[in-house]
Amino acid sequence: MNPGIDYSIVIPTTGRESLRTLLRALATATGPRPREIIVVDDRPADAELPLVETEPRVTVIRSGGRGPAAARNAGWRQAAGTWIAFLDDDVVTASDWPLRLTADLAGLDELTAASTAHIEVPLPTDRKPTDDERGTAGLATARxxxxxxxxxxxxxxxxxxxxxxxxxxxREDADLAMRVCLAGYHIVRGERVTCHPARRSGPMASVRAQRGNADNALMRRKYGRRWRQRIGEQPGMLGHHALTAALGAGALGFGVARRWxxxxxxxxxxTALTARFAARRIAPGPRTRDEIGRMVLSSALIPPAACWHRARGEVRHRHATHDAPLALLFDRDDTLIVDVPYLGDPSKVEPMPGALDSLRLLRTAGIALGIVSNQSGVARGLISTEQLAAVNARVExxxxxxxxxxxxxxGDGDGCDCRKPRPGMVVRAAAHLGVDVSRCVLIGDTGADVDAATTAGARAILVPTARTLPEEVHRARREAIVARDISxxxxxAMAGAR
Structure with missing residues (x-):
């Protein structure tokens, strides 16, 4: 047991009967007790909640029907625990859930901000799962x-x-986790297991679910076009839906114009695209008459619904942004690896202190990484292109x-547009990564790095070394940011400092 873990439980709810089952399970569970259980009633109208009357630690507050993000905020801000354990009101916790939770939290270092459970979604064993059930099953693999x-x-x-x-x-949970990772923290997977029963959402649930495309627009605005990759999700189907909707609109338009x-x-x-989409959704299901009918109808309605909600979200969130970068670019020598003049021997590559841990942190947050490096030793004949390639391979x-x-x-006198302090490499790196150059940060150790970044329109952070000129540091304090080390x-950079 871990009696030293101080935690509160926050449960947002819309008054589902499953809340009663959850609270009863928590009341009888073994292990260290929570400081409090806060149930956040997110219904706009007053009504009695199905609470466990014998549980003295349950506090009910109201959030006014503003959604689960607002409800969870209201809950944790009132809670007093060091840790806030969020539970959905329709999960089923194990009989020893408090014991397993505190075991997961015990010993976590200060840079570990959160612990997730393994989510199990029991599916029927006597038939194939329906579309609704498969949708819920996706929670088991969510990051x-x-x-x-x-x-x-x-x-x-x-x-x-x-x-x-x-x-x-x-998306509210993925967005929070992204911001936590961008703040420099880790999120780990615990050992506890929680059951999430498959939900029944009604015949047109998949069409109503397309409202989430408006939230996808906000994610894109905040985290760039690679946002799905950053949260560990496969590419979406918006392109397919847009093409299908455009074909449908074209058929209607030309029909009205009598261009038969x-x-x-x-x-x-x-018809071909819609039929293929419907077939892909029908194949893994039970293939009953009702299920097939729902899949065919919803497959025709999903593409225009998805496009409408995405367009609505793009308009609504057109001004949304985030100061955190989409890409970090690094100078190589004396920033990522110890500088050896005209390095041509891969065995002499030595990482700078903190470089490996810093890069691991960035990769966890899904930030694109690149290197921009002057290597005039090739032009001077001091190293060959083969040696340069071997050294760079060793760096990776x-x-x-x-x-x-x-x-x-x-070399200095070649008149190229790429050699720092010119901006060419920074501009090309941003284009290659598919991000706006203004959402890039270049970290380097010289004034040339700062000049290349600012001229290109990127942000710059100078990490001075013994070779950095004092005037470069002084100028960087006015035009960029100066940091003690790469960490x-x-x-x-991840915090969006300017």
Whole structure:
């Protein structure tokens, strides 16, 4: 047992009967007791909640029907525990859940901000799962799911809690986890297991679920086009839906214009795409008459619904942004590895202190990484291109992969546009990574690094070494940011410092 773990439980609810089952399970569970259980009633109207009357630690507060993000914020801000354990009101916890939770939290270092549970979704064994059931089963593989997730209260306060612009139980948990990782913290998977029964959401639930595309627009605005990759999710189907919806609209438009042959062609293409989409959804299901009917109808309605909600979200969140970068670019020598003049021997590659841990932190947060490096030794004839390639390969072997390498092999007098302090390599790195250059940060050790970044429109952080000129440091304090070491530079960059 871990009696020293101080935790509160926060449960947002809309008054489902499953809340009673959950509270009874918590009341009788073995292990260290929570400081309090806060149930956040997120219904706009007053009504009695199905509470366990014999549980003295349950406190009920109201959040006014503003969604689960606002409800969780109201709960943790009132809670007093060091850890805040969020539970959904429809999960089923184990009889020793408090014991397993505190075991997961015991011994976590200060840079570990949260612990997630393993979520199990029991599916029927006598038939194939329905579309609704398969949707719930996706929770079992979600990277960050607040159905059962414990956060340090101090970290929630540091990052501002959940973003209440997410009005549904969708993306608000991934957004919070992204901001926590960008603040320099880790999120770990615990050993506890919590059951989430498959939900029944009604015949057109998959069409209603397309409202989440508006939330996807907010995620893209905040974290760039690679946001799905950053949260560990497969590419979406918006492109398919947009094409299908466009074909359907074209068929209707040309039909109204009485251009029947063109309208028929568009209709045939729309039918083919819709049929293929429906078949993919029908195949893994029970294939009953009702299920097939729902899949066919909803497969025709999903593409226009998805496009409408995405467009609505893009308009609504057009001004949303985030100061955290989408990509970090690094100078190589004396920033990532110890500088050896005109290095051509891979065996002499030595990482700078803190470089490996800093890069690991960035990769956890899903930030794109690149290197921009002047290597005039090639132009001077002091190293060969083969030696340069071997050294760079050794850098990746020791520090992990980088998504772009921009290397200038020219000399001072060659008149190229890539050699720092010129901006060419920074601009090309941003283009290769598919991010706006203004969302890039370049970390380096010289004034040339700072000038290349600022001229390109990126942000710059200078990490001075013994070779950095005093005037470069003085100028960087006015035009950029100066950090003590690479670890501080990365944390400043992830926090969006300017």
């Amino acid at each position: 960050w799911i607040t159905a059962d997730m414990a956060y340090r209260r101090s970290v929630l306060a540091e990052v501002g809690g959940f973003d209440e612009r997410f009005p549904r139980a969708f 042959r063109t309208a028929f062609g568009f209709a045939a293409a729309w 072997e020791m520090l992990g992969p980088f998504e772009t390498w921009q290397v200038c092999v020219h 501080e530079a990365v944390r400043l």
